[in-house]
Amino acid sequence: MSGDLLSARDVQKSFGAVRALGPIDFALKPRERLGLIGPNGSGKTTLINCITGLFPPDEGTISFRGEDITREPAYRRARRGLSRSFQIPRPFVGMTVLENLLVPMDYLRAGARRGAERAEEVLQSVGLYARRQDAAEALSQLELRKLELARALVAEPLVLIADEAMAGLSEAEIDDILTLLFRLNETGVAVVMIEHIMHAVMRFSERVICLQTGRIIAEGSPKQIAADPLVQKVYFGEQTHR
Numbered sequence: 001m002s003g004d005l006l007s008a009r010d011v012q013k014s015f016g017a018v019r020a021l022g023p024i025d026f027a028l029k030p031r032e033r034l035g036l037i038g039p040n041g042s043g044k045t046t047l048i049n050c051i052t053g054l055f056p057p058d059e060g061t062i063s064f065r066g067e068d069i070t071r072e073p074a075y076r077r078a079r080r081g082l083s084r085s086f087q088i089p090r091p092f093v094g095m096t097v098l099e100n101l102l103v104p105m106d107y108l109r110a111g112a113r114r115g116a117e118r119a120e121e122v123l124q125s126v127g128l129y130a131r132r133q134d135a136a137e138a139l140s141q142l143e144l145r146k147l148e149l150a151r152a153l154v155a156e157p158l159v160l161i162a163d164e165a166m167a168g169l170s171e172a173e174i175d176d177i178l179t180l181l182f183r184l185n186e187t188g189v190a191v192v193m194i195e196h197i198m199h200a201v202m203r204f205s206e207r208v209i210c211l212q213t214g215r216i217i218a219e220g221s222p223k224q225i226a227a228d229p230l231v232q233k234v235y236f237g238e239q240t241h242r
Helices: 044-052 074-080 097-109 115-126 141-153 171-186 198-204 222-227 229-240
Strands: 006-015 018-028 033-037 059-064 082-085 159-163 190-194 207-212 215-220
Touching: 006 044, 018 044, 018 059, 018 215, 033 044, 033 198, 033 222, 044 074, 044 082, 044 159, 044 190, 074 082, 082 141, 097 115, 097 141, 115 141, 115 171, 141 159, 141 171, 159 171, 171 190, 171 198, 190 198, 198 222, 207 222, 207 229, 215 222, 215 229, 222 229
Parallel strands: 033 190, 033 207, 082 159, 159 190
Antiparallel strands: 006 018, 006 059, 207 215
16 A cells, blocks of 8 residues: 555465465554454464575565565665564574674674664663673573564664563563553654563554464454454453463
């Protein structure tokens, strides 16, 4: 649709005989806060992997700022302004917190901006500036989550896809990450939140998409999604019986 910052059209992905995704249509507006939910195996990660370039879709088109990026490698998408954080933080062991940010900056934006200064700005924004010279492996779980987000932010993205950035955190720590993501969004960055912590998704998102077996089964405001009978059956019901 016109005005989309990021879109996927008729995207499909299979692994052998198993259809993991699609056909699916997905769109993100500039500065939007979007929640992406669904039970385990619903296709969330496959969709994001196709969008960010970890692997190409079998069918369909992915566009960013009106340009076809379907066959572009992940690093070129990152240079365009499409960044993601990963569910399991994996810092570069043996490096400081600051050095963990300088590595992706050199790879993605070499010569584009004052490296160390930009990295320190990001660490300040996520609350890790005081730990910048500490070993990354010495960080707490919350700090590792923040470092994972920081590594995605050094490239100054237009879109951040946050993959379960709050998993395993306490309620106070979840609030800390939410505050960070709200503040980031206020600077103009569109944020896609993939999360199983439903109260966090509903609090953060302007729009929510729910997937099941690789297809979108519901889309709407948080209030609409929470009241949708099919969503309650395939997602909230699953949570209730765990």
